[in-house]
Amino acid sequence: MRILFSSLEAYGHTFPLVPLALAAQRAGHTVHWAVGERMHPVLAEQGFTPWAAGMSIRAAFDQAVSQDPSVSSTEAVKADTVAHRDLVRRAFTELIPQAFETDLVPVIDRVAPDLVVSEAASFGAVKAAQVAGIGVVTHGFGRGIAFDRDTPEVTLLDICPPSLQEPEVLTRRGRVPLRPVAFAADGPLPPIAADGDDHRPLVYVTLGTEFGNARVLGEVATGIASLGTRVLVALGPSVPVDALGPLPDGVVVEAWVPQAAVLPHASAIVHHGGSGTTLAALAAGLPQLLLPQGADQFDNAAALVAAGLATQLVGPQAHPESIRAAVAELLAPTAAAAERRRAVVTEIDAMPSPDAIVADLRDLARPVTDLSSVPRQELPTT
Incomplete structure (x- = not known):
């Protein structure tokens, strides 16, 4: 056909x-x-x-x-x-x-x-x-x-x-x-995600392709870095590569990453709540912190929070200290939270x-x- x-x-x-x-x-x-x-x-x-x-x-x-x-x-x-x-x-x-x-x-x-x-x-x-x-x-x-x-x-x-x-x-x-099914154009996996000898948790950060915000991304990276994790930030096409300025050790910034290939290596994800990223993170069973910026993202975030599948910070609620606390909680999930995520993975697989x-x-x-x-x-x- x-x-x-x-x-x-x-x-x-x-x-x-x-x-x-x-x-x-x-x-x-x-x-x-x-x-x-x-x-x-x-x-x-x-x-x-x-x-x-x-x-x-x-x-x-x-x-x-x-x-x-x-x-x-x-x-x-x-x-x-x-x-x-x-x-x-x-x-x-x-x-x-x-x-x-x-x-x-x-x-x-x-x-x-x-x-x-x-x-x-x-x-x-x-x-x-x-x-x-x-x-x-x-x-x-x-x-x-x-x-x-x-x-x-x-x-x-x-x-x-x-x-x-x-x-x-x-x-x-x-x-x-x-x-x-998550899709991303082919490309090399960033070394920070591919390093099998580095056992620190990897936190993946993105605001998607349409809602990039250098200030928000910088605050996220700064907040998470103090946890001693690896941090991979995908800027997207709307944020210049040098827009975030100097960042702490352990933070790697890329203009673009093959997101579908990165997610299996991540321990948690901080993102905007766009439909594609949300579904990909659910299918990967990842703990999620949502920072909705516009469009359907607020509705997606509310639905995941109501289901016990994510945490959200909206507008002025999102600052380095609150982001750090939220991600720290995601990296130490309760058994009930982990079970809720596994149930959705099973649902998607079916x-x-x-x-x-x-x-x-x-x-x-x-x-x-x-x-x-x-x-x-x-x-x-x-």
Whole structure:
């Protein structure tokens, strides 16, 4: 088969789909991918054929702001404001879907795919598939995606462990569980993580690819270093390599690391609570300290804290002393906390693998005949 994947131009929206696409390749299918050009190099490295489509989340926000002079760009990025939520709705339910639908019609004509796999926030791809009469499935990237429920629905491949998913998603008729598999582009493992002779715990620190903050990362590194651990900080593309300045011994800072390869070597993780990193840390059974910065991260953090799977520090609560105390507690977990993490690892392992889902993909995909069945994104993530 020829399969056309589509996702928003962001790592957190694209990488969750890569394991299924790789499984499709292993099964002998040809994979094309419609997404913004920033994602093209890493997708091409995996053997997929990328096609330019859609608009970036940042461009959509900028355009939404430009259409409403009463809202400043500063207000637009504050997740707790009415202005932000209005702009989110406009960007994710109007501007981005319109761009994808427009761009995907000619791509579908060129590729002639047998089916479309659309990331759940890219429902413009679902509309384009409907126009072409092609079967489509949607692929989730985390928790809490709202769907219309009164019409026949597109199949949702849900990668969130059921114990952490929201009830309205679990009861959706078209939901099919899919095991979350961590993906990162290939690269060398940093020596601090690969050193088998250094028995100090390794604490991995990241704020993801979209919410990098040099001040927060520096405070985390400073707080943890006094515990006598190894500390590996992944800056991400938005933080300059030298932005953290001088740091204590035992702290290594990298612009980028192969996160999926690092996690098995870590004893704990401090991160932003983005869906991809959260799911990867859960699958690895790691103690987690969450420092949510925006988007869906506050909801993810609240869910993990409620389940006894993580600790969180929000805003001014996060400073070197509080971070140090929280990580020290993570590195000396109670038996009950360790058992809760193992239970989620077992739950994830029991979910169908990407290879198993690929075998049923044609049957799961079906043409959309009623656009009211297209998924509606409630709170987007990056």
